[in-house]
Amino acid sequence: xxxxxxxxxxxxxxxxxxxxxxxxxxxxxxxxxxxxxxxxxxxxxxxxxxxxxxxxxxxxxxxxxxxxxxxxxxxxxxxxxxxxxxxxxxxxxxxxxxxxxxxxxxxxxxxxxxxxxxxxxxxxxxxxxxxxxxxxxxxxxxxxxxxxxxxxxxxxxxxxxxxxxxxxxxxxxxxxxxxxxxxxxxxxxxxxxxxxxxxxxxxxxxxxxxxxxxxxxxxxxxxxxxxxxxxxxxxxxxxxxxxxxxxxxxxxxxxxxxxxxxxxxxxxxxxxxxxxxxxxxxxxxxxxxxxxxxxxxxxxxxxxxxxxxxxxxxxxxxxxxxxxxxxxxxxxxxxxxxxxxxxxxxxxxxxxxxxxxxxxxxxxxxxxxxxxxxxxxxxxxxxxxxxxxxxxxxxxxxxxxxx
Amino acid sequence: xxxxxxxxxxxxxxxxxxxxxxxxxxxxxxxxxxxxxxxxxxxxxxxxxxxxxxxxxxxxxxxxxxxxxxxxxxxxxxxxxxxxxxxxxxxxxxxxxxxxxxxxxxxxxxxxxxxxxxxxxxxxxxxxxxxxxxxxxxxxxxxxxxxxxxxxxxxxxxxxxxxxx
Numbered sequence: 177x178x179x180x181x182x183x184x185x186x187x188x189x190x191x192x193x194x195x196x197x198x199x200x201x202x203x204x205x206x207x208x209x210x211x212x213x214x215x216x217x218x219x220x221x222x223x224x225x226x227x228x229x230x231x232x233x234x235x236x237x238x239x240x241x242x243x244x245x246x247x248x249x250x251x252x253x254x255x256x257x258x259x260x261x262x263x264x265x266x267x268x269x270x271x272x273x274x275x276x277x278x279x280x281x282x283x284x285x286x287x288x289x290x291x292x293x294x295x296x297x298x299x300x301x302x303x304x305x306x307x308x309x310x311x312x313x314x315x316x317x318x319x320x321x322x323x324x325x326x327x328x329x330x331x332x333x334x335x336x337x338x339x340x341x342x343x344x345x346x347x348x349x350x351x352x353x354x355x356x357x358x359x360x361x362x363x364x365x366x367x368x369x370x371x372x373x374x375x376x377x378x379x380x381x382x383x384x385x386x387x388x389x390x391x392x393x394x395x396x397x398x399x400x401x402x403x404x405x406x407x408x409x410x411x412x413x414x415x416x417x418x419x420x421x422x423x424x425x426x427x428x429x430x431x432x433x434x435x436x437x438x439x440x441x442x443x444x445x446x447x448x449x450x451x452x453x454x455x456x457x458x459x460x461x462x463x464x465x466x467x468x469x470x471x472x473x474x475x476x477x478x479x480x481x482x483x484x485x486x487x488x489x490x491x492x493x494x495x496x497x498x499x500x501x502x503x504x505x506x507x508x509x510x511x512x513x514x515x516x517x518x519x520x521x522x523x524x525x526x527x528x529x530x531x532x533x534x535x536x537x538x539x540x541x542x543x544x545x546x547x548x549x550x551x552x553x554x555x556x557x558x559x560x561x562x563x564x565x566x567x568x569x570x571x572x573x574x575x576x577x578x579x
Numbered sequence: 580x581x582x583x584x585x586x587x588x589x590x591x592x593x594x595x596x597x598x599x600x601x602x603x604x605x606x607x608x609x610x611x612x613x614x615x616x617x618x619x620x621x622x623x624x625x626x627x628x629x630x631x632x633x634x635x636x637x638x639x640x641x642x643x644x645x646x647x648x649x650x651x652x653x654x655x656x657x658x659x660x661x662x663x664x665x666x667x668x669x670x671x672x673x674x675x676x677x678x679x680x681x682x683x684x685x686x687x688x689x690x691x692x693x694x695x696x697x698x699x700x701x702x703x704x705x706x707x708x709x710x711x712x713x714x715x716x717x718x719x720x721x722x723x724x725x726x727x728x729x730x731x732x733x734x735x736x737x738x739x740x741x742x743x744x
Contacts, residue, residue, distance in 0.1 A: 227713040234698070235722060239729050270607055400635045400687030413634070413659050510606045513655060513666065515636075526655070528641060539639040541655075549690040578713060 192220055195560075199228050203564045205302060206574035210552065217560050222552040226545075230578040237538040241503050242268050243342055243481070245538070250336035252542060253576040255298050256291035256519040257337045258327070263516035266421055267525040268342045269474075271512045276474045279467035280344045281423040282460045286357065287330070287339060288422070288516075289453040289460075293364075294320045295519030296404075296446040299571040303443060304375060306568045307384045312371045319364050322356065329353035343480035344473025354461075361458060368450055375443070382440060389554055389566040391437035399550045403521025403543055405570065408445045409437030415517040426463065427456050439569040478505050503533025520544050520571055544576035583661035585610040588630070595625055603668070611666040619669050620679050623654065627684055632656040632665065638681070638691035640699040644725045649673045652701055654681070671701065680706040698723035 198209035207228040213220040233248045240248075249260040262284050269276065297320045301313035324334040329352050331339040340346065375381045391401075396409040406413055414431040416424045432448035434441030473480050477496045486493035499505050509531040515524035521543030530536040547570055555563045585605055592600045592612065599618045603611040614622050626632040636655040643649055648670035657664045669678060680703040681688040692703040693712040700721035703709055711718065720727055 227711075227715075230713040232722065235727075235729055395686075397633050398686045400685060400691075402634075411659070418659070418662055511611075511666075512607050513609055513664070522636065524637060524655070526637065526639060526653070537641045539637070541637045545690065545694075546687060549687065 199225070203306065204567060206572065206577075208548075208567070208572065208574065208577075210555075212555070212560070212563075214560065219555045219558050219560060219563055222555045222563075224548065224552045226548070226577055228578065229574055233579045234538055234540065237535055239534060241533045242507075242535070243500070245535070246340075247336065247338050249540075250338055251575050252540060252579060253295070253518060253520060253523075253544065253573045254335055255573055256295035257335065258287045258291040258339045259516060259518050260523065261337060261339045262288055262422065263514065263518070263523050263525060265340055265342050266516065267512060267514040267527050270514050271508060271510070271527060271529055272342075272476075272479055273508075274343055274474050274476050274479065276344065276422075277467075277471045278423060279464060279469075279471045280473060282463050282467070283345065283349060283472065284340070284422050285424065285427070286457050286460045287327075289456045290323050290326060290357075290360070292519050293450050293453050294323045295571070296450050299519075299569070300371075300375075300443055300446050303385075303439070303565060303568045304381070306565050307381055309374065309378075309381065312374045315367055316371055319360065319367055322360055322363070326353055326356045326360065329356060341473065341480060343476045346481075348470070348472040357457070357461065361454065361461070365451075365454060368447070368454075372447055376447070384565065385439040385443060385569075387436070388439045388562045389437075389558065389569075391550075391554065393437070395550075396437060400546050401521065401550070402546070403518065404442060404445045404449060405437070405521065405547055407432065408434035408441040410435055415515050415522055419515070421514070421516060427459050429456050439565055442569045505533070506531055507533070515541065518543055520573065520576065521547060540579055542576045542579055544572045545579070548572045548577055583630075583658060583663045585663070588663060588665065591630060592622070592625075595629075596622060609664050609666055611668065613668045613670065616669050616671065616678050619652075619654075619667070620681065620684070622667060623656065623681055623684050626656055626665065626667075630658065631660055632658045634659050635681070635685040635687055635691075636664070638688060638695055640695045640701050640723075642699060642724050646670075647672070650676060650699065650701060652678055652695065676700060677702045677704050679704050682706060697721075700724070 192213050192215045195212045195214050197212055198204050199207045209225040210222050212222045237245050237248060246261050246264055249264045250257040252260050297316045301316045304312040327334055327337050330349055331337050391409050393410045396406050397411060402413065410433055412431050412433045417431050429452045432445045434445050481500055482493035482497055487497045507529050509529060511528045513524060513526045515522045522541065523543055524541030526539040527535050528537040551567065551570065588610055589602055596618060599614055601613040603613050634657040636657045639653050641651045641653060650671040652669045652671065654667040655664060671678060678701060680692060690712060692706055693709060695701050696703060696709055697711040697713050698721060
């Protein structure tokens, strides 16, 4: 970072201009407002304003039963909704003490890793677009579409997925879903390789990204960064490795780490994470072969909504259906913090239960919100065009920023 | 580095702060302690500099209208190398919602405290920029307090009891 030149007070060059970047600007990919003070093309200072799509999810969640909160979590990081959904289910399962069968956990791992890949596809693809190369984005986007088709087979929707239920999945994966996952595993690696060939050793791309917005590990930790951004700065913290959930301890994968936390390092870390995610999905598919293919939820009738046919024909199912919907089942009076490795970092759920059907208090630890607060301070002294690609590679998702 | 156990951690904290640290149990393996507002910065600083809790995971608050001390400010702190987390709580009364800021320990506390102020009205003394962050600046209420209704109270078509809530 270069220092802002010092002028005397009466020097005409001392004048700066104010630029209102956002809240709706094509280069910011979301609703972010930054009021920047510019000296020519160099940023002198900046103030971030957020809250444009604040929807008070934490307040709404206090009035909703646990199973109706899943659709709220969809709308946090909508580029990888399934991770949010699974994180929420796991939080409630932890509270209720539900043990899941291995097959369900492996199915969840597949879905979460697919979601991580789609999120990184968007982030790295858009980083290419913002540096002036549209091709890579276009190639990769086709495969995000493919993953969305997999979601469609599993839950019927694409972006805001509402995938799974407390205790497992609402229905088993069908053969088309497995066939599509397999075709993704064979079709995507060559495209990812081509994408890397387009960017990783590209002179123009390296010139634009290397040493831009470099962050030391100390600063990143002080700002509570997590996820690929923290790893790009050289700290090997990954929730999947450190506090394995959903049987991640059964999988063999590496946690890629960068060195100086600049935009180029973040790009490389995300690319490598996609390769690792593919590895995990392959292992999960192999492990599924050994499991009973009819299991797709835990045997917890008091918390898992029974299928409608059973509700109409079976007394126990009818009773449980009513008890779950009317909220007559007691939950433990305690508090639980559960975190998953979201695509942007540690996604945490702090749930306080008073024994009722709704949370007494639910707090989302949103990685985008916490990562974004360094944006304005770190933009000081940066060129405006560098600040734009810095925002791309921070991968701030407006839904997760505001909640 | 070996995993630090909760007993060990609690021992270290009580050795330093004595009865100022009140253990609240270990729900789901996460050690929870309560302390007074006077000690919170010393406790957080000690956790960071001496016990290697370098990562501030989260700051938030809880409102208990039925309790004598209505507010609890909750800190989640993480020792990355030791693989252990701790939850620290501070109880505050409604008429005195002041608590010292943690910005001098972790820069990242800045927005977390602004969010907590915005939603609960907790005043973080010494905070460099304590403004609302998610809601509009001229809002007067603190919406996450329990007395604040979810929707316009004059609406009759969306009363909670219609939906079994």
